[in-house]
Every structure is written in C-alpha cells, then in structure tokens.
Amino acid sequence: EPEVTQTPSHQVTQMGQEVILRCVPISNHLYFYWYRQILGQKVEFLVSFYNNEISEKSEIFDDQFSVERPDGSNFTLKIRSTKLEDSAMYFCASSPSSGLAIHNEQFFGPGTRLTVL
Amino acid sequence: AQKITQTQPGMFVQEKEAVTLDCTYDTSDQSYGLFWYKQPSSGEMIFLIYQGSYDEQNATEGRYSLNFQKARKSANLVISASQLGDSAMYFCAMREPNTGNQFYFGTGTSLTVIP
Numbered sequence: 001e002p003e004v005t006q007t008p009s010h011q012v013t014q015m016g017q018e019v020i021l022r023c024v025p026i027s028n029h030l031y032f033y034w035y036r037q038i039l040g041q042k043v044e045f046l047v048s049f050y051n052n053e054i055s056e057k058s059e060i061f062d063d064q065f066s067v068e069r070p071d072g073s074n075f076t077l078k079i080r081s082t083k084l085e086d087s088a089m090y091f092c093a094s095s096p097s098s099g100l101a102i103h104n105e106q107f108f109g110p111g112t113r114l115t116v117l
Numbered sequence: 118a119q120k121i122t123q124t125q126p127g128m129f130v131q132e133k134e135a136v137t138l139d140c141t142y143d144t145s146d147q148s149y150g151l152f153w154y155k156q157p158s159s160g161e162m163i164f165l166i167y168q169g170s171y172d173e174q175n176a177t178e179g180r181y182s183l184n185f186q187k188a189r190k191s192a193n194l195v196i197s198a199s200q201l202g203d204s205a206m207y208f209c210a211m212r213e214p215n216t217g218n219q220f221y222f223g224t225g226t227s228l229t230v231i232p
Contacts, residue, residue, distance in 0.1 A: 033219060043162070043208060045219035056219055089160055095218075106220065108154075108162035 002026045004109035006092050012115045013082055021077045021112045023092030032075045033093040033106060034067065036060065043091065049075065082116045089113050119143065121209050123223035130199045131231050137184070138194040138226045140209030146170075149213045151192040152220070153183065156206040165207075168192055199230045 005024045013019050025032050034046040047057040049067055066078045075094075079086055090113075093106040122141045130136035142151065153165040168176045168183045176183040184193040196203055206227050210220040 031218065035220070042224045043210075043220070043222040045221070048219055058219075091162060107164070110159075110161040113160070 002107075004092055004094055004107050006090075006109035006112050008112060009110065010113045010115070012117065015084055015116055016081050019079050019082055019114065021079075021090050021092075021114070023075045023077070023094075023109055024073050025075055025092065025094030026096075026107055027073070029094035029096050029107070031055075031095045031097065031106075032067075032069070033095075034077045035091040035093065035108075037089040037091065037111075038085075039088070046077070046090075079114075082114075084116050087114055087116045119223075120221035121211055121223035123209055123226050125226045126224070127227045127229070129229050129231055130196075130203075132201060133198055135195060135197045136199055136228065138196070138207050138209075138228065140192045140194065140223060142190050142192060142209075142211050144190075144211065144213055146213045146215050148215060149211055151183070151185070152210045152212070153181070153192075153194045154208045154210060155203075156208060156225070158205070162208075166194065196228075201230050201232060204228060204230045 007022045032049040035043050036046055037043045045058050047061045047067055048055045064080045068076050089111045091111045092109040095106045120143055125139055149170045151168045155163040155165050166176050166178045166181045166183050168185045175185050180197045182195045184195055206225045208225045209223040212220055
C-alpha cells in the first residue's frame, strides 16, 4: 500500500540553525500539506501546495518557513532560523485532489519530531 | 470560534465495552467533510472514518461508527468492543472545500482501555 514517508524521524538542532524536513508524498497525489503539532496540543495546518506553488497558508507559516518540491518526488519544509517554539512534530500529508470524497482523504506521513535546543 | 471542539480531554473504557468520543463542529458551509484520526504513542496519524455533509447515513468502518447529527453539528465517534490497542489519542477534524482544503483539528481525546 502506498504511503507518505518523512525523513528524518527525529531532528535535533540548535536555535538559529536552518532545518529542512523532507517528505515523499504518494506518487500520484497532486496536493501536499504540512501540519505541526506542538507536544500535547492539536495538529495545526501550516501550508498547502499545488502545481508548484503555495495554495493556502496559515498565520503560523511566516517568512521563516518555506516549502519546495525540488524534484518529482520530494516535498520539503525549510525553517530558516529555528526558534525554541518551533519544537514540534511536523506532519506531511498528500491527497490526490482537493475534493471531499473519501478517496481524497489526506494521507499523513509518520511525522518528524523537531527539537530545538 | 473553534472549528472543532472536543470536550473530553481523557476517557477510560473497560475492554470489550463501547465508548463514544464527542466532537462538535462549527461551519457555515453546506459542503464539508468530517474525519476521525487515531494517534498512538508512536505519533503517526491513522485515518479511521469519514462522514460527508451530504451523506444521509452514518459512516461505519468495522468497529468504528460515526454518529452524525447535522442539526446539532456533532460527529461523535463510537468504538464498539474496545480493545487494549485502542488506547491512543483521537482527533476529530473537518475540511471545508470552499474555504481552502486544509484540516481543522480538535484538541483530541486521550482514550485508555482498561483490561
């Protein structure tokens, strides 16, 4: 069964450093998403990406964040200068289209736990 | 206003019993989708069940069923015959295609199944 993969599973970084979180969405999916979950809190939407551009972003997704699809398979989230409050689990998700039907559910990756020291 | 409200931070259920996890939602759209995800301690998000706003029947997936009451804007998850492996966080989520396609998640309910 196809699945979304994310690397690394855990990333530890120093405050102020840049990090890149990597995701490989399901191959025939067209819509890609990043979500964040601070420990013990709910999952929050960061950004959606379609046709090589950002389609929606939340207020969390400020200038420190950027996303890219550098090739036909990877989808990355870059945090330019990490802050302590960026420590969270980051989930990548993909879906085949934007509709609501069950087959358009968003498939989530296993997450990358980012720890900023 | 919160899009998704889950009022039960923690729930306990005896093994083999049924449990209902509450979820209410807020939307002015006619078209929306409601989802439940399970998050075990390992952290991954596991899709459980989906209910579309136009679906007339309650969704069911094995031991999971969704008690959809549209007028009350509630979408409670019912887990029948609880198993020890059901112990996890459960998140209710909504998508509104007319206002972007991202998920809005609730704060989650931590379910513990007692042997």
